[in-house]
Amino acid sequence: MTKKYMLDESLLPRQWYNILPDLPEPLPPPISPATGKPVNPEELEAIFPKEIVRQEVSQEKFIPIPEEVRDVYRIWRPTPLIRATRLEKALKTPARIYFKFEGVSPPGSHKPNTAVAQAYYNMREGVERLTTETGAGQWGSALAFATNLFNLKLTVYMVKASYLQKPYRAILMKIWGAEVLSSPSDRTKTGREVLAKDPENPGSLGIAISEAIEDAVTHENTKYSLGSVLNHVLMHQTVIGLEAIEQMKLADDFPDYVVGCVGGGSNFGGLAYPFYMLVHDGKAPKKVSLVAIEPTAAPSLTKGEYIYDFGDTAGLTPLLKMYTLGHDFIPPPIHAGGLRYHGAAPTLSLLRKHDIVKSVAYDQVSVFQAADFFAKTEGIVPAPESAHAIKAVIDLAMEARQKNEEKVILFNLSGHGLLDLAAYADYHQGKLPAYEYPAEKVQESMQKLKAFLATIGQS
Ligand SMILES: *Cc1c(COP(=O)(O)O)cnc(C)c1O
Numbered sequence: 037m038t039k040k041y042m043l044d045e046s047l048l049p050r051q052w053y054n055i056l057p058d059l060p061e062p063l064p065p066p067i068s069p070a071t072g073k074p075v076n077p078e079e080l081e082a083i084f085p086k087e088i089v090r091q092e093v094s095q096e097k098f099i100p101i102p103e104e105v106r107d108v109y110r111i112w113r114p115t116p117l118i119r120a121t122r123l124e125k126a127l128k129t130p131a132r133i134y135f136k137f138e139g140v141s142p143p144g145s146h147k148p149n150t151a152v153a154q155a156y157y158n159m160r161e162g163v164e165r166l167t168t169e170t171g172a173g174q175w176g177s178a179l180a181f182a183t184n185l186f187n188l189k190l191t192v193y194m195v196k197a198s199y200l201q202k203p204y205r206a207i208l209m210k211i212w213g214a215e216v217l218s219s220p221s222d223r224t225k226t227g228r229e230v231l232a233k234d235p236e237n238p239g240s241l242g243i244a245i246s247e248a249i250e251d252a253v254t255h256e257n258t259k260y261s262l263g264s265v266l267n268h269v270l271m272h273q274t275v276i277g278l279e280a281i282e283q284m285k286l287a288d289d290f291p292d293y294v295v296g297c298v299g300g301g302s303n304f305g306g307l308a309y310p311f312y313m314l315v316h317d318g319k320a321p322k323k324v325s326l327v328a329i330e331p332t333a334a335p336s337l338t339k340g341e342y343i344y345d346f347g348d349t350a351g352l353t354p355l356l357k358m359y360t361l362g363h364d365f366i367p368p369p370i371h372a373g374g375l376r377y378h379g380a381a382p383t384l385s386l387l388r389k390h391d392i393v394k395s396v397a398y399d400q401v402s403v404f405q406a407a408d409f410f411a412k413t414e415g416i417v418p419a420p421e422s423a424h425a426i427k428a429v430i431d432l433a434m435e436a437r438q439k440n441e442e443k444v445i446l447f448n449l450s451g452h453g454l455l456d457l458a459a460y461a462d463y464h465q466g467k468l469p470a471y472e473y474p475a476e477k478v479q480e481s482m483q484k485l486k487a488f489l490a491t492i493g494q495s
Pocket of ligand 1: 265
Protein backbone atom coordinates (compact mmCIF):
# COMPACT_ATOMS: atom_id res chain seq x y z
CA MET A 37 0.00 0.00 0.00
CA THR A 38 1.25 3.46 -0.87
CA LYS A 39 0.49 6.23 1.58
CA LYS A 40 -2.37 8.44 0.43
CA TYR A 41 -2.18 11.49 2.72
CA MET A 42 0.99 13.07 3.99
CA LEU A 43 -0.35 14.89 7.06
CA ASP A 44 1.01 15.79 10.46
CA GLU A 45 0.09 18.89 12.46
CA SER A 46 3.72 19.58 13.32
CA LEU A 47 4.34 20.39 9.62
CA LEU A 48 2.87 23.90 9.93
CA PRO A 49 5.81 26.23 9.06
CA ARG A 50 7.21 28.76 11.55
CA GLN A 51 8.59 31.09 8.88
CA TRP A 52 7.94 32.20 5.32
CA TYR A 53 10.59 31.91 2.60
CA ASN A 54 11.60 35.18 0.95
CA ILE A 55 13.07 34.55 -2.51
CA LEU A 56 14.48 38.09 -2.97
CA PRO A 57 18.03 37.39 -1.66
CA ASP A 58 18.23 34.17 -3.72
CA LEU A 59 17.24 35.60 -7.12
CA PRO A 60 19.79 35.24 -9.96
CA GLU A 61 20.02 39.06 -10.20
CA PRO A 62 18.58 41.90 -8.08
CA LEU A 63 14.88 42.47 -8.70
CA PRO A 64 14.32 45.66 -10.77
CA PRO A 65 12.53 48.11 -8.42
CA PRO A 66 9.04 49.51 -9.03
CA ILE A 67 9.34 52.90 -10.71
CA SER A 68 7.15 55.99 -10.63
CA PRO A 69 5.19 56.67 -13.84
CA ALA A 70 5.62 60.42 -13.15
CA THR A 71 9.41 60.55 -12.77
CA GLY A 72 10.74 57.27 -14.17
CA LYS A 73 12.69 56.91 -10.90
CA PRO A 74 12.45 54.05 -8.36
CA VAL A 75 9.58 54.40 -5.91
CA ASN A 76 10.66 55.07 -2.35
CA PRO A 77 9.24 52.23 -0.17
CA GLU A 78 7.92 54.81 2.34
CA GLU A 79 5.58 56.13 -0.36
CA LEU A 80 3.81 52.77 -0.28
CA GLU A 81 2.92 53.33 3.38
CA ALA A 82 0.07 55.56 2.23
CA ILE A 83 -1.82 52.42 1.23
CA PHE A 84 -0.07 49.49 3.00
CA PRO A 85 0.94 48.99 6.67
CA LYS A 86 4.63 49.46 7.53
CA GLU A 87 5.36 45.78 8.17
CA ILE A 88 3.96 44.80 4.75
CA VAL A 89 6.12 47.45 3.06
CA ARG A 90 9.14 46.19 5.02
CA GLN A 91 8.45 42.63 3.86
CA GLU A 92 7.96 43.78 0.27
CA VAL A 93 11.61 44.88 0.03
CA SER A 94 13.21 42.69 2.72
CA GLN A 95 16.44 40.83 1.90
CA GLU A 96 16.05 38.42 4.84
CA LYS A 97 15.73 34.87 3.57
CA PHE A 98 13.22 33.83 6.26
CA ILE A 99 10.55 35.91 7.98
CA PRO A 100 8.93 34.52 11.16
CA ILE A 101 5.18 33.85 10.96
CA PRO A 102 3.49 35.54 13.95
CA GLU A 103 1.95 33.05 16.38
CA GLU A 104 -1.48 34.75 15.94
CA VAL A 105 -1.30 34.07 12.18
CA ARG A 106 -0.20 30.44 12.71
CA ASP A 107 -3.13 30.05 15.05
CA VAL A 108 -5.56 31.02 12.27
CA TYR A 109 -3.67 28.89 9.71
CA ARG A 110 -4.35 25.94 12.03
CA ILE A 111 -8.06 26.13 11.07
CA TRP A 112 -7.12 24.38 7.79
CA ARG A 113 -3.32 23.99 7.68
CA PRO A 114 -1.27 21.99 7.09
CA THR A 115 -3.20 21.18 3.93
CA PRO A 116 -3.06 17.61 2.67
CA LEU A 117 -0.54 16.45 0.11
CA ILE A 118 -2.40 13.73 -1.74
CA ARG A 119 -1.10 10.99 -4.02
CA ALA A 120 -3.46 10.92 -7.01
CA THR A 121 -3.41 7.13 -7.33
CA ARG A 122 -6.75 6.90 -9.14
CA LEU A 123 -5.70 9.46 -11.72
CA GLU A 124 -2.40 7.59 -12.25
CA LYS A 125 -4.29 4.34 -12.78
CA ALA A 126 -6.79 5.87 -15.21
CA LEU A 127 -3.91 7.34 -17.25
CA LYS A 128 -1.96 4.02 -17.09
CA THR A 129 1.13 6.07 -16.39
CA PRO A 130 4.29 5.01 -14.55
CA ALA A 131 4.46 8.62 -13.26
CA ARG A 132 3.70 9.29 -9.59
CA ILE A 133 1.36 12.26 -9.23
CA TYR A 134 0.95 14.28 -6.03
CA PHE A 135 -1.11 17.37 -5.35
CA LYS A 136 -1.20 19.94 -2.60
CA PHE A 137 -4.88 20.67 -1.92
CA GLU A 138 -5.46 24.31 -0.97
CA GLY A 139 -9.22 23.98 -1.54
CA VAL A 140 -9.71 22.85 2.07
CA SER A 141 -9.46 26.44 3.39
CA PRO A 142 -12.78 27.96 4.49
CA PRO A 143 -12.97 30.29 1.45
CA GLY A 144 -11.95 27.37 -0.78
CA SER A 145 -8.61 28.55 -2.21
CA HIS A 146 -4.99 29.36 -1.31
CA LYS A 147 -5.78 33.10 -1.04
CA PRO A 148 -6.37 33.22 2.76
CA ASN A 149 -2.67 32.32 3.29
CA THR A 150 -1.84 35.96 2.55
CA ALA A 151 -5.20 37.50 3.51
CA VAL A 152 -4.77 36.35 7.13
CA ALA A 153 -1.23 37.74 7.35
CA GLN A 154 -2.23 41.06 5.81
CA ALA A 155 -5.28 41.47 8.05
CA TYR A 156 -3.12 40.69 11.10
CA TYR A 157 -0.44 43.32 10.33
CA ASN A 158 -3.08 45.96 9.59
CA MET A 159 -4.83 45.19 12.88
CA ARG A 160 -1.50 45.38 14.76
CA GLU A 161 -0.81 48.84 13.33
CA GLY A 162 -4.20 50.21 14.39
CA VAL A 163 -5.88 50.13 10.98
CA GLU A 164 -9.65 49.84 11.36
CA ARG A 165 -10.83 49.17 7.84
CA LEU A 166 -9.43 47.57 4.67
CA THR A 167 -10.54 48.13 1.10
CA THR A 168 -9.98 45.90 -1.89
CA GLU A 169 -11.33 45.01 -5.31
CA THR A 170 -12.48 41.63 -6.48
CA GLY A 171 -13.48 40.20 -9.83
CA ALA A 172 -15.06 36.77 -9.49
CA GLY A 173 -14.84 37.06 -5.70
CA GLN A 174 -12.09 34.61 -4.64
CA TRP A 175 -9.90 37.35 -3.22
CA GLY A 176 -12.78 39.34 -1.68
CA SER A 177 -14.07 36.27 0.15
CA ALA A 178 -10.58 35.31 1.40
CA LEU A 179 -10.01 38.82 2.77
CA ALA A 180 -13.49 38.90 4.33
CA PHE A 181 -12.71 35.62 6.09
CA ALA A 182 -9.47 37.13 7.44
CA THR A 183 -10.70 40.61 8.44
CA ASN A 184 -13.60 39.00 10.30
CA LEU A 185 -11.18 37.01 12.47
CA PHE A 186 -9.11 40.10 13.35
CA ASN A 187 -12.09 42.43 13.90
CA LEU A 188 -11.36 44.74 10.98
CA LYS A 189 -14.00 46.24 8.74
CA LEU A 190 -13.77 45.46 5.02
CA THR A 191 -15.18 47.21 1.96
CA VAL A 192 -15.02 45.17 -1.24
CA TYR A 193 -15.51 46.81 -4.63
CA MET A 194 -16.80 43.95 -6.76
CA VAL A 195 -16.93 44.33 -10.55
CA LYS A 196 -20.62 44.88 -11.36
CA ALA A 197 -20.82 42.19 -14.05
CA SER A 198 -19.57 39.56 -11.56
CA TYR A 199 -21.70 40.97 -8.75
CA LEU A 200 -24.80 40.33 -10.87
CA GLN A 201 -23.75 37.03 -12.49
CA LYS A 202 -21.90 35.39 -9.58
CA PRO A 203 -23.79 36.20 -6.39
CA TYR A 204 -22.50 33.34 -4.24
CA ARG A 205 -19.09 34.71 -3.36
CA ALA A 206 -20.63 38.09 -2.50
CA ILE A 207 -22.90 36.22 -0.09
CA LEU A 208 -19.83 34.54 1.44
CA MET A 209 -18.21 37.95 1.94
CA LYS A 210 -21.36 39.22 3.66
CA ILE A 211 -21.51 36.16 5.92
CA TRP A 212 -18.01 37.14 7.09
CA GLY A 213 -19.17 40.71 7.71
CA ALA A 214 -17.82 42.58 4.69
CA GLU A 215 -19.58 45.43 2.93
CA VAL A 216 -19.77 44.50 -0.75
CA LEU A 217 -20.36 47.27 -3.29
CA SER A 218 -21.11 46.77 -6.94
CA SER A 219 -18.43 48.72 -8.84
CA PRO A 220 -18.74 51.37 -10.32
CA SER A 221 -20.35 52.63 -7.11
CA ASP A 222 -21.51 56.05 -5.92
CA ARG A 223 -19.11 55.79 -2.96
CA THR A 224 -16.10 57.27 -4.77
CA LYS A 225 -15.36 60.16 -7.14
CA THR A 226 -14.07 57.64 -9.70
CA GLY A 227 -17.27 55.59 -9.48
CA ARG A 228 -19.55 58.62 -9.66
CA GLU A 229 -17.74 59.93 -12.75
CA VAL A 230 -18.06 56.58 -14.53
CA LEU A 231 -21.76 56.33 -13.63
CA ALA A 232 -22.44 59.89 -14.75
CA LYS A 233 -21.13 59.03 -18.22
CA ASP A 234 -22.76 55.61 -18.38
CA PRO A 235 -25.18 54.44 -15.67
CA GLU A 236 -25.12 50.94 -17.21
CA ASN A 237 -21.32 50.53 -17.11
CA PRO A 238 -20.63 46.82 -16.27
CA GLY A 239 -17.46 47.73 -14.38
CA SER A 240 -13.92 46.41 -14.73
CA LEU A 241 -11.10 45.38 -12.44
CA GLY A 242 -9.39 48.68 -13.30
CA ILE A 243 -12.35 50.76 -12.09
CA ALA A 244 -12.73 48.62 -8.96
CA ILE A 245 -9.01 49.05 -8.09
CA SER A 246 -9.29 52.81 -8.56
CA GLU A 247 -12.32 52.92 -6.26
CA ALA A 248 -10.66 50.77 -3.56
CA ILE A 249 -7.45 52.86 -3.57
CA GLU A 250 -9.35 56.16 -3.58
CA ASP A 251 -11.45 54.98 -0.63
CA ALA A 252 -8.30 53.99 1.32
CA VAL A 253 -6.31 57.20 0.72
CA THR A 254 -9.26 59.50 1.47
CA HIS A 255 -10.20 57.91 4.82
CA GLU A 256 -8.48 57.77 8.21
CA ASN A 257 -7.26 54.41 9.52
CA THR A 258 -8.08 52.77 6.21
CA LYS A 259 -5.63 50.78 4.08
CA TYR A 260 -5.75 48.81 0.86
CA SER A 261 -4.93 45.16 0.32
CA LEU A 262 -3.81 43.20 -2.75
CA GLY A 263 -4.17 39.45 -3.30
CA SER A 264 -1.40 38.55 -5.77
CA VAL A 265 1.62 39.78 -7.79
CA LEU A 266 3.54 41.64 -5.04
CA ASN A 267 6.59 40.13 -3.30
CA HIS A 268 5.00 39.94 0.17
CA VAL A 269 1.94 38.12 -1.19
CA LEU A 270 4.02 35.41 -2.88
CA MET A 271 6.13 35.12 0.26
CA HIS A 272 3.08 34.49 2.47
CA GLN A 273 2.05 31.74 0.06
CA THR A 274 5.33 29.82 0.56
CA VAL A 275 3.69 27.95 3.45
CA ILE A 276 2.34 25.74 0.64
CA GLY A 277 5.75 24.69 -0.70
CA LEU A 278 7.46 24.57 2.71
CA GLU A 279 4.82 22.08 3.88
CA ALA A 280 5.05 20.18 0.59
CA ILE A 281 8.83 19.67 0.97
CA GLU A 282 8.31 17.97 4.36
CA GLN A 283 5.34 16.00 3.04
CA MET A 284 7.30 14.70 0.04
CA LYS A 285 9.78 13.36 2.63
CA LEU A 286 6.90 11.55 4.38
CA ALA A 287 6.01 10.08 0.99
CA ASP A 288 9.69 9.15 0.54
CA ASP A 289 9.68 10.84 -2.85
CA PHE A 290 10.83 14.04 -4.60
CA PRO A 291 9.33 15.80 -7.65
CA ASP A 292 10.85 16.04 -11.12
CA TYR A 293 8.16 18.59 -11.98
CA VAL A 294 6.47 21.23 -9.84
CA VAL A 295 3.41 22.60 -11.63
CA GLY A 296 0.97 25.42 -10.91
CA CYS A 297 -1.40 27.77 -12.70
CA VAL A 298 -0.58 31.47 -12.97
CA GLY A 299 -2.87 34.46 -12.69
CA GLY A 300 -0.62 36.90 -10.86
CA GLY A 301 1.69 34.10 -9.74
CA SER A 302 0.92 33.65 -6.04
CA ASN A 303 -0.19 30.02 -5.82
CA PHE A 304 2.53 28.97 -8.26
CA GLY A 305 5.23 30.91 -6.36
CA GLY A 306 3.86 29.60 -3.08
CA LEU A 307 4.45 26.00 -4.11
CA ALA A 308 7.46 26.40 -6.41
CA TYR A 309 9.71 28.93 -4.62
CA PRO A 310 10.63 26.67 -1.67
CA PHE A 311 11.70 24.01 -4.23
CA TYR A 312 13.73 26.69 -6.01
CA MET A 313 15.34 27.39 -2.61
CA LEU A 314 16.42 23.73 -2.28
CA VAL A 315 18.02 23.84 -5.73
CA HIS A 316 19.63 27.24 -5.01
CA ASP A 317 21.08 25.96 -1.73
CA GLY A 318 22.35 22.73 -3.32
CA LYS A 319 19.94 20.67 -1.17
CA ALA A 320 17.70 19.18 -3.87
CA PRO A 321 18.34 15.44 -4.41
CA LYS A 322 17.70 15.87 -8.15
CA LYS A 323 16.93 18.43 -10.84
CA VAL A 324 13.44 19.99 -10.57
CA SER A 325 11.54 21.58 -13.47
CA LEU A 326 9.26 24.43 -12.39
CA VAL A 327 6.34 24.72 -14.83
CA ALA A 328 3.91 27.66 -14.85
CA ILE A 329 0.61 27.21 -16.66
CA GLU A 330 -1.58 29.96 -18.07
CA PRO A 331 -4.61 30.26 -20.38
CA THR A 332 -4.03 30.91 -24.11
CA ALA A 333 -6.58 33.71 -23.55
CA ALA A 334 -4.24 35.59 -21.15
CA PRO A 335 -0.74 34.34 -21.99
CA SER A 336 1.57 36.88 -20.29
CA LEU A 337 4.50 34.48 -19.70
CA THR A 338 4.31 32.73 -23.07
CA LYS A 339 3.41 35.64 -25.37
CA GLY A 340 4.09 38.81 -23.36
CA GLU A 341 7.20 40.98 -23.21
CA TYR A 342 9.49 41.52 -20.20
CA ILE A 343 9.13 45.27 -19.74
CA TYR A 344 8.03 47.94 -17.22
CA ASP A 345 4.22 48.24 -17.20
CA PHE A 346 1.47 49.47 -14.89
CA GLY A 347 0.23 46.97 -12.32
CA ASP A 348 -3.39 47.88 -13.06
CA THR A 349 -5.54 48.56 -16.11
CA ALA A 350 -6.26 52.16 -15.16
CA GLY A 351 -2.57 53.17 -15.03
CA LEU A 352 -2.61 54.33 -11.39
CA THR A 353 0.02 52.09 -9.82
CA PRO A 354 3.82 52.22 -10.01
CA LEU A 355 5.41 50.50 -13.00
CA LEU A 356 6.58 46.93 -12.41
CA LYS A 357 9.16 45.07 -14.50
CA MET A 358 7.30 41.96 -15.59
CA TYR A 359 6.06 39.83 -18.46
CA THR A 360 2.99 41.67 -19.68
CA LEU A 361 0.45 41.75 -22.48
CA GLY A 362 0.07 45.50 -21.93
CA HIS A 363 -2.11 47.06 -19.23
CA ASP A 364 -4.76 47.91 -21.85
CA PHE A 365 -5.26 44.15 -22.29
CA ILE A 366 -9.00 43.44 -22.37
CA PRO A 367 -9.54 40.11 -20.65
CA PRO A 368 -11.58 37.75 -22.77
CA PRO A 369 -14.62 36.24 -21.06
CA ILE A 370 -13.04 32.93 -20.04
CA HIS A 371 -14.23 31.09 -16.97
CA ALA A 372 -10.98 31.01 -15.04
CA GLY A 373 -11.62 34.48 -13.62
CA GLY A 374 -8.47 34.32 -11.49
CA LEU A 375 -6.18 33.94 -14.50
CA ARG A 376 -7.14 37.03 -16.48
CA TYR A 377 -4.38 39.38 -15.27
CA HIS A 378 -2.31 41.20 -17.95
CA GLY A 379 1.04 40.65 -16.22
CA ALA A 380 2.80 38.28 -13.83
CA ALA A 381 4.59 38.77 -10.50
CA PRO A 382 7.98 40.53 -10.90
CA THR A 383 9.85 37.72 -9.10
CA LEU A 384 8.21 35.05 -11.27
CA SER A 385 8.89 37.13 -14.40
CA LEU A 386 12.58 37.34 -13.51
CA LEU A 387 12.80 33.55 -13.06
CA ARG A 388 11.02 33.09 -16.37
CA LYS A 389 13.47 35.43 -18.09
CA HIS A 390 16.37 33.30 -16.75
CA ASP A 391 14.58 30.18 -17.99
CA ILE A 392 14.46 28.84 -14.42
CA VAL A 393 10.67 28.65 -14.77
CA LYS A 394 9.14 27.21 -17.95
CA SER A 395 5.69 28.26 -19.11
CA VAL A 396 2.97 26.56 -21.15
CA ALA A 397 -0.48 27.86 -22.18
CA TYR A 398 -3.69 25.85 -22.71
CA ASP A 399 -7.11 26.81 -24.05
CA GLN A 400 -10.13 26.50 -21.77
CA VAL A 401 -11.79 23.65 -23.66
CA SER A 402 -8.82 21.31 -23.12
CA VAL A 403 -8.61 22.59 -19.54
CA PHE A 404 -12.23 21.75 -18.69
CA GLN A 405 -11.80 18.34 -20.31
CA ALA A 406 -8.91 17.72 -17.89
CA ALA A 407 -10.92 19.12 -14.95
CA ASP A 408 -13.83 16.80 -15.73
CA PHE A 409 -11.47 13.80 -15.96
CA PHE A 410 -9.90 14.74 -12.63
CA ALA A 411 -13.30 15.03 -10.94
CA LYS A 412 -14.26 11.61 -12.32
CA THR A 413 -11.04 9.94 -11.11
CA GLU A 414 -10.04 11.74 -7.88
CA GLY A 415 -13.53 12.96 -6.96
CA ILE A 416 -12.58 16.59 -6.28
CA VAL A 417 -14.12 19.24 -8.56
CA PRO A 418 -11.23 21.64 -9.25
CA ALA A 419 -11.47 25.42 -9.63
CA PRO A 420 -11.23 26.34 -13.34
CA GLU A 421 -7.94 28.13 -12.51
CA SER A 422 -6.40 25.02 -10.91
CA ALA A 423 -7.63 22.91 -13.82
CA HIS A 424 -4.97 24.58 -16.01
CA ALA A 425 -2.32 22.88 -13.87
CA ILE A 426 -4.20 19.58 -14.11
CA LYS A 427 -4.19 19.72 -17.91
CA ALA A 428 -0.41 20.14 -17.86
CA VAL A 429 0.01 17.30 -15.34
CA ILE A 430 -2.01 14.92 -17.52
CA ASP A 431 0.15 15.81 -20.53
CA LEU A 432 3.35 15.21 -18.52
CA ALA A 433 1.99 11.90 -17.20
CA MET A 434 1.12 10.76 -20.74
CA GLU A 435 4.59 11.69 -21.94
CA ALA A 436 6.04 9.60 -19.08
CA ARG A 437 3.83 6.71 -20.24
CA GLN A 438 5.07 6.99 -23.83
CA LYS A 439 8.71 7.05 -22.72
CA ASN A 440 8.05 4.57 -19.90
CA GLU A 441 9.68 6.88 -17.35
CA GLU A 442 8.86 6.96 -13.61
CA LYS A 443 8.57 10.74 -13.38
CA VAL A 444 7.33 12.36 -10.17
CA ILE A 445 4.89 15.23 -10.67
CA LEU A 446 3.71 17.61 -7.94
CA PHE A 447 1.05 20.24 -8.59
CA ASN A 448 -0.95 22.83 -6.71
CA LEU A 449 -4.70 22.28 -6.60
CA SER A 450 -5.20 25.93 -5.68
CA GLY A 451 -8.94 25.74 -5.05
CA HIS A 452 -12.13 23.72 -5.36
CA GLY A 453 -14.71 24.49 -8.04
CA LEU A 454 -17.94 24.13 -6.10
CA LEU A 455 -18.82 27.79 -6.61
CA ASP A 456 -17.93 27.57 -10.33
CA LEU A 457 -20.50 25.03 -11.39
CA ALA A 458 -22.03 27.37 -13.98
CA ALA A 459 -18.72 27.15 -15.86
CA TYR A 460 -18.93 23.34 -15.82
CA ALA A 461 -22.51 23.56 -17.09
CA ASP A 462 -21.32 25.70 -20.03
CA TYR A 463 -18.61 23.14 -20.76
CA HIS A 464 -21.07 20.24 -20.72
CA GLN A 465 -23.35 22.12 -23.10
CA GLY A 466 -20.47 22.78 -25.50
CA LYS A 467 -20.74 26.53 -24.96
CA LEU A 468 -17.06 27.21 -24.23
CA PRO A 469 -15.05 28.75 -27.07
CA ALA A 470 -11.28 28.03 -27.23
CA TYR A 471 -9.89 31.57 -27.03
CA GLU A 472 -6.38 32.49 -28.07
CA TYR A 473 -5.14 36.03 -27.48
CA PRO A 474 -3.82 37.43 -30.81
CA ALA A 475 -0.08 38.22 -30.95
CA GLU A 476 -0.87 41.40 -32.96
CA LYS A 477 -2.77 42.79 -29.96
CA VAL A 478 0.33 42.35 -27.80
CA GLN A 479 2.39 44.17 -30.46
CA GLU A 480 -0.08 47.09 -30.49
CA SER A 481 -0.02 47.41 -26.70
CA MET A 482 3.78 47.20 -26.63
CA GLN A 483 4.17 50.01 -29.17
CA LYS A 484 2.00 52.30 -27.02
CA LEU A 485 3.79 51.26 -23.84
CA LYS A 486 7.26 51.81 -25.31
CA ALA A 487 6.28 55.27 -26.57
CA PHE A 488 5.13 56.12 -23.02
CA LEU A 489 8.26 54.66 -21.37
CA ALA A 490 10.45 56.75 -23.69
CA THR A 491 8.81 59.94 -22.32
CA ILE A 492 10.04 59.07 -18.80
CA GLY A 493 13.48 57.93 -19.92
CA GLN A 494 12.82 54.19 -19.55
CA SER A 495 13.03 51.47 -22.13
C1 LIG B 1 -6.97 33.73 -7.63
C2 LIG B 1 -6.77 32.30 -7.95
C3 LIG B 1 -5.72 31.87 -8.80
C4 LIG B 1 -4.81 32.80 -9.53
O1 LIG B 1 -4.06 33.68 -8.76
P1 LIG B 1 -2.51 33.46 -8.47
O2 LIG B 1 -2.11 34.68 -7.74
O3 LIG B 1 -1.80 33.31 -9.77
O4 LIG B 1 -2.41 32.23 -7.64
C5 LIG B 1 -5.55 30.51 -9.01
N1 LIG B 1 -6.36 29.60 -8.43
C6 LIG B 1 -7.38 29.97 -7.62
C7 LIG B 1 -8.26 28.92 -7.03
C8 LIG B 1 -7.61 31.34 -7.35
O5 LIG B 1 -8.61 31.69 -6.54
